[in-house]
Amino acid sequence: MIKKLKNLCKIACGSLLRHKLRSVLTILGITVGITVVIVVLSAGQAIEDFITGQVNQFGTDWIQVEVKVPSAGKTSLENVGGLAQGVTITTLKLSDAEEIKEHPNVRDYYAGNVSQEIISYEAQNKLTMIFGVTAGFIDIDPSELIQGRFYTEAEDKGLDKVAVLGFGIKDVLFGQRDAIGENVKINKQNYEVIGVMEEKGSAGMFSMDDVVYIPARTMQKRILGIDYITFIFNRIYDTSIARQTADDITLIMRDLHNITDPNRDDFHATSAQEALEMLDTVTGSIQILLLAIALISLVVGGVGIMNVMYVSVAERTFEIGLRKALGAKYNNILNQFLTEAVIITFIGGIVGIILGIILTWLISFVATNYLGFDWQFYFSIQYILLAAGMSVLVGLVSGLYPARQAASLDPMVALRKE
Amino acid sequence: MAKEKKLIKLIDICKQYENEEVVTKVLYDINLEVNKGEFVAIMGPSGSGKSTLMHIMGFLDKPTSGTYYYKGKKVSDFDEDKLADIRNEEVGFVFQTFNLLQRTSVYDNVNLPLTYSDKKIGDQDVIQAIKSVGLYHRKDNLSNQLSGGEKQRVAIARALVNRPEIIFADEPTGNLDSQSGKQIMEILQDLNEKGNTIILVTHEKYTAEHARRIVSIIDGKIVDDYQVKKRLIAKDEKYLTK
Numbered sequence: 001m002i003k004k005l006k007n008l009c010k011i012a013c014g015s016l017l018r019h020k021l022r023s024v025l026t027i028l029g030i031t032v033g034i035t036v037v038i039v040v041l042s043a044g045q046a047i048e049d050f051i052t053g054q055v056n057q058f059g060t061d062w063i064q065v066e067v068k069v070p071s072a073g074k075t076s077l078e079n080v081g082g083l084a085q086g087v088t089i090t091t092l093k094l095s096d097a098e099e100i101k102e103h104p105n106v107r108d109y110y111a112g113n114v115s116q117e118i119i120s121y122e123a124q125n126k127l128t129m130i131f132g133v134t135a136g137f138i139d140i141d142p143s144e145l146i147q148g149r150f151y152t153e154a155e156d157k158g159l160d161k162v163a164v165l166g167f168g169i170k171d172v173l174f175g176q177r178d179a180i181g182e183n184v185k186i187n188k189q190n191y192e193v194i195g196v197m198e199e200k201g202s203a204g205m206f207s208m209d210d211v212v213y214i215p216a217r218t219m220q221k222r223i224l225g226i227d228y229i230t231f232i233f234n235r236i237y238d239t240s241i242a243r244q245t246a247d248d249i250t251l252i253m254r255d256l257h258n259i260t261d262p263n264r265d266d267f268h269a270t271s272a273q274e275a276l277e278m279l280d281t282v283t284g285s286i287q288i289l290l291l292a293i294a295l296i297s298l299v300v301g302g303v304g305i306m307n308v309m310y311v312s313v314a315e316r317t318f319e320i321g322l323r324k325a326l327g328a329k330y331n332n333i334l335n336q337f338l339t340e341a342v343i344i345t346f347i348g349g350i351v352g353i354i355l356g357i358i359l360t361w362l363i364s365f366v367a368t369n370y371l372g373f374d375w376q377f378y379f380s381i382q383y384i385l386l387a388a389g390m391s392v393l394v395g396l397v398s399g400l401y402p403a404r405q406a407a408s409l410d411p412m413v414a415l416r417k418e
Numbered sequence: 419m420a421k422e423k424k425l426i427k428l429i430d431i432c433k434q435y436e437n438e439e440v441v442t443k444v445l446y447d448i449n450l451e452v453n454k455g456e457f458v459a460i461m462g463p464s465g466s467g468k469s470t471l472m473h474i475m476g477f478l479d480k481p482t483s484g485t486y487y488y489k490g491k492k493v494s495d496f497d498e499d500k501l502a503d504i505r506n507e508e509v510g511f512v513f514q515t516f517n518l519l520q521r522t523s524v525y526d527n528v529n530l531p532l533t534y535s536d537k538k539i540g541d542q543d544v545i546q547a548i549k550s551v552g553l554y555h556r557k558d559n560l561s562n563q564l565s566g567g568e569k570q571r572v573a574i575a576r577a578l579v580n581r582p583e584i585i586f587a588d589e590p591t592g593n594l595d596s597q598s599g600k601q602i603m604e605i606l607q608d609l610n611e612k613g614n615t616i617i618l619v620t621h622e623k624y625t626a627e628h629a630r631r632i633v634s635i636i637d638g639k640i641v642d643d644y645q646v647k648k649r650l651i652a653k654d655e656k657y658l659t660k
Binding site for chain 1: 473478479498499502503505506507511513517519521522530531533534535576580
């Protein structure tokens with residue numbers, strides 16, 4: 001058995017070495033396919049980890065209420081598209097947040113708006129994200145202050161012009177200098193800096209340190225000139241009844257907004273679990289899509305092998321005839337050609353795995369160090385096994401038909417081909 | 419002299435090739451018996467069907483009709499694997515065009531049948547087969563580095579290596595000069611002396627007369643079958659009266 005296997009490998013390697021360039025090019029086809037598979041699997045996992053990590057930062061004990069375009073699905077492009085095209089939902093109010101707070105499972109909340117404004121200090125100007133949120137933010141969000149304090153509910157209600165700077169904004173405007181007590185200009189109005197947040201890093205392409213926090217009502221009245229908000233973030237006590245609580249909040253909101261037809265909802269309440277499930281669906285779909293692309297490249301590689309194997313069978317018809325004349329059986333010839341195909345794909349697979357690991361690491365390195373993503377290098381032994389298994393499978397599948405053609409040759413007909 | 423025993427028996431063997439609507443008859447009602455230890459030359463002009471007959475007897479081709487008994491068993495009852503086993507272990511082939519694997523060493527060419535054999539034959543037997551045709555010094559050379567005579571000797575070593583009962587030689591001297599041809603016939607005669615059954619196909623009377631029996635075939639029919647009275651002995655290069 002071992003002797004026969006050794007012989008098969010010897011014959012196959014001999015044949016591949018006789019056509020080095022052709023073998024290398026065929027191997028390359030599979031290498032590309034396997035590299036893509038490895039990169040896609042690793043990237044897919046990294047994306048999932050990244051997104052889940054972003055959600056998990058906020059824990060699982062929350063329910064978020066957001067504005068929604070009526071008649072639009074909560075995750076549909078219609079909603080996003082509608083909001084992006086300037087459809088403004090003005091019905092969500094801070095008073096809604098107060099009412100929701102009365103639910104026995106709702107512990108506390110913060111609510112408000114997000115806007116982009118220019119913030120300046122002396123000669124420094126920076127277009128930045130302004131979070132106009134209620135004072136409860138600092139108790140709920142995992143962020144901590146490294147200097148000063150967060151504003152109070154009284155300051156929010158009093159429309160006080162106070163600001164808490166993100167770590168990055170403080171660095172841009174003040175450098176090493178102390179910012180507490182200084183006045184920065186937002187929308188041409190002076191705001192007193194009362195606190196500085198700790199360094200938080202990035203959420204995707206967006207730096208969470210380039211943010212300024214001001215009271216929700218101050219933002220509404222003094223900057224945006226509106227009386228509505230766009231989100232309410234509720235922290236809950238019991239996560240086991242989060243879904244029920246979200247349903248209750250939906251009913252409360254419908255009551256507050258006089259909505260009888262659920263299709264006319266101008267808000268949506270999402271629990272952490274629901275958000276994670278939705279993200280799982282999205283990341284799962286992305287992974288399947290990416291994997292499908294990777295598989296297409298593998299199929300292309302497989303077709304390349306099939307092509308080369310057919311050429312090889314045609315070229316070696318005489319050799320096949322001779323082997324059969326000297327006693328080779330159908331299975332001997334079949335195995336010989338299958339071994340060649342599998343050796344090609346196996347080598348391609350090994351090289352592809354190595355290249356895939358290197359590429360994955362490079363992507364992670366570039367994304368983390370140059371693009372601001374928190375993209376972990378992710379790799380698993382399962383990927384190696386999967387890629388190796390897939391490469392061998394491609395070899396077997398693509399080599400099978402040419403090998404069968406070779407094995408079925410009549411020895412006399414084949415011998416006359418010399 | 420080897421013990422007489424029936425190896426091959428052909429009864430009314432016919433062969434025809436069909437190409438689209440054209441039917442070409444090659445062999446007509448061939449009846450032939452070959453015993454163990456015989457040296458039979460099948461002689462006939464080009465296109466007479468002698469090679470086709472050899473291919474049928476050598477399990478490389480199948481007759482259109484008729485019955486072929488090998489060691490008393492009907493060959494038509496054998497499946498493809500059984501036929502492959504017989505070709506591998508009981509039969510050796512020497513072809514006019516040598517049919518060696520190109521860019522492959524003498525050793526590997528001779529070793530080729532063993533790749534598919536379950537017989538316990540090792541490296542020493544391969545070396546022995548190469549030595550028996552006087553090519554030990556060339557065992558590592560590639561087949562394309564050999565002369566025609568040497569190539570045919572490699573083919574004979576390959577035919578011998580699995581210790582077959584019958585050696586089929588199809589015009590083995592056809593592509594060789596007279597000296598190389600003489601060497602090949604000498605080897606075949608030696609093998610026959612050692613007990614191998616030899617079936618030789620040739621169009622040359624001179625080559626056929628190295629055999630003990632000549633079967634003449636013309637237009638697909640056996641026209642003569644006789645024992646050679648004055649057999650040519652390649653070693654002595656003189657006629658001996660039998």
